[in-house]
Amino acid sequence: MKKFFFLLLLLVSATLTAQIDRVEPPFWWSNMNLSEVQVMFYGKNISEFDVSTPKEMIITNIRKTENPNYVFVSLQTEGLASGSYEIRFSKKGKKGFSYKYELKQREEGSAHRVGFNSSDAIYLIMPDRFANGNPANDSHPELQEKADRNNPGGRHGGDIEGIINNLDYLEDLGVTAIWSTPLLEDDDPRYSYHTYAQSDVYRIDPRYGTNEDYRRLANEMHKRDMKLIMDYVTNHWGGEHWMIKDLPTYDWVHQFPGYKNSNYRMTTQFDPNRADIDRKLNEDGWFVSTMPDLNQSNPLVLNYLIQNAIWWIEYAGLDGFRVDTYSYNDKTGIAEWTQAIMEEYPDFNIVGEVWMHDQAQISYWQKDSPVGAIQSYNSNLPSVMDFTLHDALMTMFNEDDMGWDRGMVRAYDNFANDFLYADTDNLLVFAGNHDTNRINEQYQGDLKKYKLALTLVLTTRGTPQLYYGDEIGMRGDKPAKGDADIRRDFPGGWSNDSQSAFTAEGRTPEQNEFHAFTKKLLNYRQENEVLQTGKLLQYIPENNVYVYFRYNPEARVMVVINNNPEPQTLDLQRFAEGLNGATSGRDILSGEELQLENSLEIAGKTSLVVELK
Missing domain, CATH: 3.20.20.80 (Glycosidases)
Structure with missing residues (x-):
């Protein structure tokens, strides 16, 4: 008999634990600027349960949607140390199951990574x-x-x-x-x-x-x-995304109802003379039929993406x-x-x-x-x-x-x-x-x-x-x-x-x-x-030859692009502003030393990148 009740207890426990199929984000970090994390719990009829946390972790909001398989729980993490925190689910005052949600230690200097x-x-x-x-x-x-x-x-x-x-x-x-x-x-x-x-x-x-x-x-x-x-x-x-197959809310994706393709006219985002339907089809229409269009005006969707x-x-x-x-x-x-x-x-x-x-x-x-x-x-x-x-x-x-x-x-x-x-x-x-x-x-x-x-x-x-x-x-x-x-x-x-x-x-x-x-x-x-990071100084092309300079207080580079099939001779007096007194330089592509006092010859369909001296 004891063995029977023990097996029954294991079965009930396994059933309740299986109530959670997905948790997203799967974990978070302490000391984030975004100190409130909205955790999505997904499982069969999970919204029927009440949610609570230990007193050190504050629930700021619980959002349930028309789909009973979702519950969105907002947790205040500010000031919390890294570690695991028990999220408890109960029904009618009776304990159901719990989930250990982890806050990881954030890497030092993470916030100031240089992109x-x-x-x-x-x-x-x-x-x-x-x-x-x-x-x-x-x-x-x-x-x-x-x-x-x-x-x-x-x-x-x-x-x-x-x-x-x-x-x-x-x-x-x-x-x-x-x-x-x-x-x-x-x-x-x-x-x-x-x-x-x-x-x-x-x-x-x-x-x-x-x-x-x-x-x-x-x-x-x-x-x-x-x-x-x-x-x-x-x-x-994609249409195969697990959430698309069981939408948290009807307006998680744009509905017309159902599918409508984008007109791809991005100009309608700012056109002062646009028709509203044209703007809607660009912004809300699906990119292709296999890619449902996400609705960023839905706060749940936007926060999920953030x-x-x-x-x-x-x-x-x-x-x-x-x-x-x-x-x-x-x-x-x-x-x-x-x-x-x-x-x-x-x-x-x-x-x-x-x-x-x-x-x-x-x-x-x-x-x-x-x-x-x-x-x-x-x-x-x-x-x-x-x-x-x-x-x-x-x-x-x-x-x-x-x-x-x-x-x-x-x-x-x-x-x-x-x-x-x-x-x-x-x-x-x-x-x-x-x-x-x-x-x-x-x-x-x-x-x-x-x-x-x-x-x-x-x-x-x-x-x-x-x-x-x-x-x-x-x-x-x-x-x-x-x-x-x-x-x-x-x-x-x-x-x-x-x-x-x-x-x-x-x-x-x-x-x-x-x-x-x-x-x-x-x-x-x-x-x-x-x-x-140098500034750009460009000259109007002549004879299909384009000349520009990149410069800063320490260095100058002259770039010459001859898109003409024929050799060209440049009168360097025209480029005095860019040369800034330089009379020679080295073409880093060929390694050739160049004199830049009067004229410069360049072969057809050739470029020069001249480090000025």
Whole structure:
């Protein structure tokens, strides 16, 4: 009989404990600026229980929703030491079960981590296509899509271990920061390798590794004084997300009711003449049918996203965020999300994807924008991506003849609009990324044109970003062959690859030419502050030759980009302001000493980066 009652007691206890299926955030930290954490408890009919805590931990709010499987408990953590605190659940005065919620000790100096900035050079990686360091995790029994490297749009097996294994390659190249496309779980049945349709935002996708592996990546990078940037998605989740399948509230996602696609017209966020339905479809419409649109105007959703972002920064030791589809979010909610993170980490950095084609429209989304101020809007977002420069780069080096708005004048006009930005040093400059056509495809593999483009990206104002494989001349034609073609596997990332571009011996002679130029210019930029934070002085291009200077009180660099196929001779008297009395210099690309007293000759389709003496 005793044995029977003992087994019955175990059964009842197990049943009650099983009431909790998920707890998010899974733990928190003491001494956070955000001292109130809203813990979500999820389980069958869990809202039927009353919640209490020990007297030292104060519950400031308990929020129950129309879905009885959720309860949101706000806990005041200010002044509490690290350790485990018992959260008790009871029903009608009778004890039900409890949960030990942990507050961890915060790492010293965590709040004042320094994010990426214009002293950095960022390397964008699609982890599934970069390197496969652990073939054992290529597929996972819990997740639908299995590895199939023969399928261009399938999963190929690249992972976190592959990135760690090749950090020496990236450090030697001159990279100081890595932006990886999302690594959180994506259980879509197809095309899950891009990981923008996330199904669990507290879990690294097991096909990439574990949460601990991600933290180890950050630690290994920090040993090399490199920074890790997470690709964060605030606008949407994937249709396979566990919460989407059991919504906490009807308005957790935008409903019309049901599905309505975005019109993608981000201009409706600030257009003074817009129709309300157009604004609603951009902001509330779903990006695609498999990505439900999150409702940041719902306080529960917004707080969930704020806490999740801070949790990853603190847990993994992150140095920055790149935020996907930033300008599709509820603009009030995303400004609050950004502000909360920057208040917790004042020296952190966040760059938003604002894929627009007008400087004023992009500027609107940067913190303290003079354009946003017209409508009394401030996104609090430190950095935006310079898509107008990208637009120019995709065409101008294929334009041998300069016109009023063709050739190198495209670059000049782009920088002439810098007055629209609040902080030009905090613009992300790039030739291509995982969504655009490969820059070397645009140039048909022309090394000379690549050198011209890279010279501009690595010597102008802002923070430069390279896309993996560009440094070895990788190509890909998105219009003709789709996304998979611009996301090819990096050669040598898999043990059975016929060659490895990670070593000089493994690269072809052509790949080594691309690589050598990239390495030389990247490392020079890393060693010279004037190219990181110096002022920019530019001259109107003539004969398709663009000349500009980067300067500070200690140093000056003259950059000459001849986009003309023919050699050109420059009258240096025109550039007296930039030369500032210098009569000689060294071209760091060729090592040649140059006299700068009267004229300067430059070969066709060639650039010079001249360190002035």
